[in-house]
Amino acid sequence: MAEGEQGGVDPARAADLVEFIDLLGQRRVEAGSPPFRALAKAVGPLMRPPRVISHTTLREAFQTRRRRLDADLVVAVVRALGADRAEADRWRAACLRIHRDAKTGGRAGVLRRLPGDLATFTGRxxxxxxxxxxxxxxxxxxxxxxxxxxxxxxxxxxxxxxxxxxxxxxxxxxxxxxxxxxxxxxxxxxxxxxxxxxxxxxxxxxxxxxxxxxxxxxxxxxxxxxxxxxxxxxxxxxxxxxxxxxxxxxxxxxxxxxxxxxxxxxxxxxxxxxLDVFTPQEALALLSRVIGAQRVQAEAPAARAVVDAVGCLPLAVALLAARLRSHPERPLADMVRRLEAEPLIGVRGRGPALRPVFDLSFQALPEGAQDALGAIGVHPGRDYTAAAIAALVGSTVEQAEEELERLQDEHLVRETSPRRYDVHDLVRDYAAEVAADLLPDRGEAFGRLVAWYLQTAVNAAKELNTFLLPEIADVPGLHPLEFDARDAAIAWYDAETVNLRAIHQAVVAAGLFDACWQLPVALRDFMHLRYRPEDNFSFHRRAADALRNSEDKKSRALMLLGISTPGRRLGRYDDAKAALIEAARLYDELDDVGGRIMVLGEQAAMHHAHGRSEVAASLWRQVIGLSEPISDRRSVMIAHLNLGDILTRLGRFDEAWAEGRLALDEAEALDDRRAKCIITGNLGEVLLHRGDYEATLTWFARLTALAQETGDRYEMVNSLEQRAVALEHLGRLDEARQMWQEAAAVLDEVDTARAEKARRRLALISPEAGTKQADD
Known part of the structure; x- marks a missing residue:
């Protein structure tokens, strides 16, 4: 049976899981590309035992980034797509073979950094x-x-x-x-x-x-x-x-x-x-692939007229094919008449004449899917999630997921990674045009989107123990994301980094002055953790400039203060210094002691960066003197922490230990887990420098427990490395080797260069290295 006819996809062709999933996608296309929600309802009863299968679970089974598939699920899927028992058995056998090969060193899929291949790719x-x-x-x-x-x-x-x-x-x-x-x-x-x-x-x-x-x-x-x-x-x-x-x-x-x-x-x-447009034969082949060769052959003149009407442009042919597939009872000649009834015009005057083609797809969509497409025209980012679209249109996340799935089936959006979508530039232009009609108050819709991003960012920042977070008013009907782990919050930031830049630029352009400073505050620890000083600098600079003529001097001063740290890291000392001077002036005008304390801390960090450690230490003592009378325990803690670090670098270990213990007392009182991790590590380093190796082991064991509790992998690595060094000094080399091995394993996920250093250190104390040194 030829590929493209019912049951024509041969799973035995798959060399690895990526190819297998691609072929499974082609099998779905053969069956008319049923929506995942409808397919999930058909698959559940075919499972053994029968059970409910969510449409999101089913959609993920078609993602080429997966590392394995459930063979029973595969069989149920192909049965739901119309396969008989013999064909289903072939799919099961191919699935089991691929997983067996992977376990025994067979070729595995390696395409995880590429977008998924198109199941309907035709011609060319x-x-x-x-x-x-x-x-x-x-x-x-x-x-x-x-x-x-x-x-x-x-x-x-x-x-x-x-x-x-x-x-x-x-x-x-x-x-x-x-x-x-x-x-x-x-x-x-x-x-x-x-x-x-x-x-x-x-x-x-x-x-x-x-x-x-x-x-x-x-x-x-x-x-x-x-x-x-x-x-x-x-x-x-x-x-x-x-x-x-x-x-x-x-x-x-x-x-x-x-x-x-x-x-x-x-x-x-x-x-x-x-690359030119399709030939008529290629365009007809794509049409046949989507709506069936028999239908195209039955109305051959009308099929040719359909593809000719859009100049055989692949994007237009794909859109029209999706529309025709949704209405198998309608003659192709009806589509020809509709295309001929309206002269072809462009989208924003750019690109080919696609407006009538988009209109045909758009007008056939249910209202919810139309709203979702219009929402994409309002979103300033580069890709979209159901949660963000739900915020724009005021729906539930589940409803938005269903509408995005419909848009994908119509070739109007594409899923680039699990549950993240983007659109062709021309579709985005069209979405921006229709958004004016669908969302008459686009400013209100954008405001909901900003509120969703801001509240989600604040929820994520709480997992990092970010302090001075803004109080965000609840917006009815929004569904901001919540996080139950530090890694989940960081993963959200990583996925949304590009969108967050675009959102902040759009916020400033729209004059949403509260959000323009609140977003940098919520994101600053993420930008620091992920070492993105350029973002940190530009977010704060953009917000400070936007607030230049605002009466909100306190927020502007906070943004100026936020320019200092990334400015130092980027070597833009003049910018950092100028921002600090302006922030200090504003805090003086406001008679804001808390602001003056933060300025002193930044000035201390600036002096320390330039090697002026004694000046920096003096400024941190001033911070303590100003903070204690107003019971600003966090500033006291930060000052003692930094003062202890400076004194350690100066070799004044007894004073450094005393400052570290004072910082730890404050962190305990504040129940700041992240600060406790950092301070505990600093105190362990003091003991290591003093040569008290047994105490070092005890102290870093405490840090390990804290790091496990908070999920802080960097502090976990710090603890393992320092314990390994102490064990080396004590001559306990077997235990030291174990520590270096554990450190390298964790570092493989967070810092590969440092992992290599750990392995080099491990090699130096290996038994072979010791034997070689003895022989030498």
Whole structure:
């Protein structure tokens, strides 16, 4: 039976789990792409024993990033899609084989950094052959292929499909990197190459604190880290050569695939590949793939007229195919008449004439899905979650999930990672146009979105024990996220980092002055923890500038104060100093003692950064003197903590110990778990420097317990490393080796460079190293 007919997908073709899941997606397409919610209802009774299967669980089974699949679930899915018992048995056997191969060292899927392949990918045989031929040349000069063409022509789908094909066939298997450079967004600047390199370097295991500040240094480090790797880099939607050039890895074992609407002829060594619209045959093949070959053949003239009406543009054909699939009883000739009734016009005057095609898809959507699409036109970010869409339209999260699923089935949104969606630039333009009609008070909708992000950020910050958090008024009907663990809060920040930048820029532009300073306060510890001083600086600078003429001097002073720490870390001392002077002036005008205390602390940190430790110590003593009369125990604690650290560095260990104990007493009184971790570690270091190794072990054992309680992996590593050093001094090398091994295992997840240092230290005290030294 030919592929594309009922039951034509052969699971035995799958070489790994990624390919297996891709084929499962194609099997769903064969069956008419039933919505996941409807499919879940059919799958549940077919399970053994029968049970309720949620649509989100089912959707995740189709995600190529999964590491395993339940064979019973696979069988129930294909049975629900119309498979007979023999076909279902073939799917079970293939699923079990793939998992068995993975356990015994068989080839595993390695495409987790690439977007998922499109189950309905059709045609492009010649284009694909040319790309694969160029990419399979093996070693030699860096291969850079620039796929160029108009919006909606399918550049991204071709590049992603080619990337999947190459990796599955054993090419570029070391690493794949992907980014959307957002080169043609009418409302926002293209992605900054320095920001993209920051993300790439983090993925390559570079500790955040070691990522250079300048674009040139980051580009050089990226080339160094990519050297010798068989890697594939996919740069989607590039604006121009200048945006792309710093992102080229330079290694002769790498392939770079670039998509752009512009010619990138100025890029040295690039091989341009011009992508045109589908041929009529390719367009009809896609139509057949989605709505069935029999239906297309039965109305061949009308089918040809449908694809001709939109100039065989792949995006338009996919949208129309989804619309036709939803109405199997309607003749294709009806679609032709509707397209001919309205002259084709553009979307915002950009790109091809797609407005009537979007209208056809949009008008057939239920009201809730229409509202969700309009909400996307209001959201200033780059990708979307059901929770954010729910905030915009005032629905429940479950309702928003259902509407996004409908939009995906209509090819209007795409799921780029589990439960995160984005849209084609042209769809986003269309969504912005219809939002004016669907959401007449767009300002109110945006205000709900901002309130949702702000309350979620505050909830996340509580897991980091962030202090001085703003009091946020509850907004009825919102469903901000809540977190039960520190790692979950950090994961949310990581996923939303780009969106949070866009939200804050839009907040300032909209004149929402309360939110413009509240968001940086809620996010500052995340930006510090993830070592993003550029973000920390720009958020606070943007807010301070927005509040320049505001009567809210206290909030402006707080934002100026927030410029100081990231300014120091970025080496922008003049900016940091100027902000501190202005903040001090405002706090003096307000007669705000708490503000003066914070300014003194920043000034102390500035002096310490320049090696003026005695001056810094004096300023921290002033902080204590001002804080104690007003019972500001947190400032007292911070001052004692920093004073103890300075004294340790000066070798004044008895004084450092006394200051640390005072800081710990305050932390205990405040029940500040994060502070207790830091202070306990500082006190352990004092004991280590004094040579009191048994006491060091006891103190760092306390830190281990605290770090486990708070989920603080960095302090956990600190405890393991310092205990290992103390054990070495005591000659207990077997125990020291165990500590170094545990430290390296934890560091593999948070700081690979430091993990390597731990392993080098482990190697130095291994029995083999000891024997060698003795022999020498």
């Amino acid at each position: 045989d010649r284009d694909l052959a040319l790309l694969l031929e160029a990419a399979e040349q093996g070693t030699g000069p860096l291969i850079v292929t620039a796929i160029e063409g108009m919006a909606g022509v399918g550049k991204t789908q071709l590049a992603v499909h080619a990337a999947h094909r190459l990796v599955r066939s054993g090419h570029y298997t070391d690493l794949q990197l992907f980014t959307n450079l957002r080169g043609f967004d009418a409302d926002y600047e293209p992605a900054d190459p320095a920001t993209v390199l920051d993300i790439f370097l983090r993925e390559l295991g570079v500790p955040a604190a070691q990522i250079p500040a300048t674009l040139e240094e980051r580009a050089a480090m990226f080339r160094d880290r990519m050297h010798g790797r068989r890697a594939l880099v996919l740069l989607d939607n590039a604006a121009d050569e200048d945006q792309v050039r710093p992102l080229l890895p330079g290694s002769d074992r790498c392939l770079v695939l670039i998509t752009s609407r512009r010619s990138l002829a100025g890029l040295d060594g690039a091989r341009p590949h011009r």
